[in-house]
Amino acid sequence: MRLYIGIDWSQSKHDICYLNPAGSTVAQHVIPHSQEGFWQIENIRQKLGVGVEDCFLGLETTHNILLDFLWEQGYAQIYILHPSKVRSSRGRFRQSAARSDPGDALLIADILRTDHARMQTWQPDHLVTRQIRSKISFVSYLTRQIVSLTNRQRALLLRYYPVAADLFTTLKAPIAQHFIRAFPTPHDAASLDLDQFRAFARQHHYVHYRKLPGMVAKLHQPYPQAAPEIILACQQEAKMLAAILLEMIASKKATLREIKALFAQHPDREIYASLPGTGEYLQPALLAKFGDHRDRFPSPSRVQTLAGTCPVTISSGRRKRVQFRKSCDHDFRHIVQQWARISLRHSVWANVYYSRVRPHCESESHAYRCLANRWLAVLWRLWQDRMPYDEAYHLRQRALRSQPRAA
Numbered sequence: 001m002r003l004y005i006g007i008d009w010s011q012s013k014h015d016i017c018y019l020n021p022a023g024s025t026v027a028q029h030v031i032p033h034s035q036e037g038f039w040q041i042e043n044i045r046q047k048l049g050v051g052v053e054d055c056f057l058g059l060e061t062t063h064n065i066l067l068d069f070l071w072e073q074g075y076a077q078i079y080i081l082h083p084s085k086v087r088s089s090r091g092r093f094r095q096s097a098a099r100s101d102p103g104d105a106l107l108i109a110d111i112l113r114t115d116h117a118r119m120q121t122w123q124p125d126h127l128v129t130r131q132i133r134s135k136i137s138f139v140s141y142l143t144r145q146i147v148s149l150t151n152r153q154r155a156l157l158l159r160y161y162p163v164a165a166d167l168f169t170t171l172k173a174p175i176a177q178h179f180i181r182a183f184p185t186p187h188d189a190a191s192l193d194l195d196q197f198r199a200f201a202r203q204h205h206y207v208h209y210r211k212l213p214g215m216v217a218k219l220h221q222p223y224p225q226a227a228p229e230i231i232l233a234c235q236q237e238a239k240m241l242a243a244i245l246l247e248m249i250a251s252k253k254a255t256l257r258e259i260k261a262l263f264a265q266h267p268d269r270e271i272y273a274s275l276p277g278t279g280e281y282l283q284p285a286l287l288a289k290f291g292d293h294r295d296r297f298p299s300p301s302r303v304q305t306l307a308g309t310c311p312v313t314i315s316s317g318r319r320k321r322v323q324f325r326k327s328c329d330h331d332f333r334h335i336v337q338q339w340a341r342i343s344l345r346h347s348v349w350a351n352v353y354y355s356r357v358r359p360h361c362e363s364e365s366h367a368y369r370c371l372a373n374r375w376l377a378v379l380w381r382l383w384q385d386r387m388p389y390d391e392a393y394h395l396r397q398r399a400l401r402s403q404p405r406a407a
Contacts, residue, residue, distance in 0.1 A: 003050045004116075005041075006109030007059040008101045009066065016041065017105035018048070019113055028102060038069045052076075058112040060086060062122065071124055079112060080122045084327055086111070125292045128266050133288035135259045139281070140331055142252045146172060146245060153180075153241045160226040160234040161186050167215055174249055175206045177242040184235040186226075189219045259284050268292070274388035275379065276350065277343030285335045290383055300380040308333040309373035333372075337365070340372035349395055350375070 001020060008015040011033060018027040027044050031037035045055060057070060058079045070078060089111055090099060112119075124130070150171040157165040163186065168176040182200065183189045192200075194216050201212060226234075263269055263284040272283040290296075290303070297303040304310040308328025314321045343350040354371050361367040382389055 001048075001050055001054065003045070003048065003055045004109045004113040005055055005057045006105040006107065006112065007057065007066070008105040008108065009059050009061060009064055010101070013037075014066065015101040015105040016044075017102065017109045018044065019106075019109040021113065023110060023113060025106065028105070030102075033066070035069075038066060041070075042073060056112045056116055058108045058116075060108070067124075076121065076123075077116075078122050079116060079119050081108060081111060081119075120296055120298070123293050123296075126266075128262055129288065129292050132259060132262050132266070132284045133291075135255050135262070136285050136288045137331075139252055139255050139259070142248050142255070146248050146252070149241055149245055149248070153238060153245070156234055156238055156241070160231050161189075161238070163189065163219055163221075163223060167218060171245075172249065174246060175201070175204050177246045177249070178204045180238055180242040181246075184239050185231055192216060192219060256281065263287065268383070268386070270388045271379075271382050271386065274382075274390075275339070275343075275375075276346035276389070276391065277339055277341075279342075282335060282339050282342075286339070286379065289329070289332045289335065290379075294384055297380060300377040303380055304373055304376050306332060307336050307372070307376060309336060309369050309376060333369075336372040336376060337368045340368045340375055343371070343375065347391060349391065349398065 003026070004019040004021075006017045006019070013033055014031050014037070016027075016029055016031060017025060020026050026048060029040065029044070031040045045052070052074045053076070055075055056077045056079065057075055058081050059066075060081050060083050062080055067078070086104060086107060089107060092107060092110060093103065125133070154165050154171060157180075161184075164176075164180055164183075165171070167179065170176065179200070183192065194213060197212055197216050198209070200206075201209065260280050263272075263280075266284075266287060268287060269283070272278060272287050275283070275286070278286065289307070297306075301310065305325070306329050308325045308330070310325065311322045312325045314323065340350070344354060350371060353374060354367060357370045358364075358367045361370060378389070378394070
């Protein structure tokens with residue numbers, strides 16, 4: 001007998017529902033988020049006399065230690081349901097907006113029972129891929145935090161110390177944060193001479209020595225001065241933000257080095273390394289999104305939908321409307337649009353395609369998204385065939401396909 005198991009997870013407990021092929025509930029219980037609780041799933045299955053090969057399990061997240069336990073027990077038919085799919089299916093059992101955790105577990109099990117043939121099982125990637133994915137996620141988080149903190153710091157500096165906000169190219173550079181820590185007030189900066197500034201630059205490995213005289217001159221230029229009490233109130237926060245940012249910037253650099261070392265070990269590295277416009281970050285970032293299992297994305301449209309590069313078509317009767325896809329992996333969309341933009345510096349084909357679609361797009365972002373959509377189709381084919389990208393071959397194939405057919 002097949003058993004359809006729906007799991008409504010949370011941080012402290014999990015509601016679980018077991019359905020038979022007829023849709024009848026054969027068991028339903030709540031387990032704590034603990035090793036003892038996880039074993040209750042096995043105990044119920046064994047009491048029902050069903051093997052792991054006949055169990056179909058569904059839940060709404062891949063980020064849960066419960067998944068690791070299930071894979072260790074040999075469960076292969078595990079399905080990850082998007083929360084929006086569960087929300088849109090609640091009308092199966094009720095018309096009101098009422099919901100409960102046991103009800104969601106029942107709903108997930110019933111979706112599996114009726115729709116699992118149209119869904120893909122979720123399988124764990126290789127250890128290296130999972131490590132890369134975790135570190136890519138951490139770099140993405142650090143990047144967002146660095147941007148947020150530097151924006152706050154810039155607003156603070158413009159209030160009491162405007163010259164420090166624009167002295168260096170960007171506040172994200174470590175030298176800018178070291179400067180704020182060493183010279184946290186306009187008075188500290190005004191007392192600097194060129195020799196002292198050169199010594200500071202050498203200490204922190206700043207290589208643009210030709211800029212130093214102009215920077216010192218900028219520090220000595222007259223500009224509006226904040227009131228002493230404002231300087232006193234702001235300088236401590238500016239120094240604390242600088243310390244936090246230096247730690248985050250160092251952590252980001254160290255994590256990127258770890259990602260580079262892990263990427264060098266991956267068997268698919270040549271595919272991603274061959275892509276025009278990808279570098280030490282985008283190559284492993286794309287690998288982390290695609291994963292290792294080729295059946296996860298059986299067609300290019302699946303990966304394009306996940307990345308949000310393909311639009312949504314709404315058609316009814318004579319009405320047809322195409323609109324921006326909002327439901328997607330937003331990190332994935334950012335990665336592929338960044339790749340599309342940079343690829344214009346490296347790929348002839350990308351420039352030809354971009355110049356053709358740009359007049360029909362509402363914005364540059366729209367055009368980059370169209371180009372990213374095409375790049376994903378190319379990458380999907382390379383990924384399926386385990387072949388690196390060859391620009392000359394790609395151009396030849398497109399030229400052949402564009403030739404008129406003989407009558």
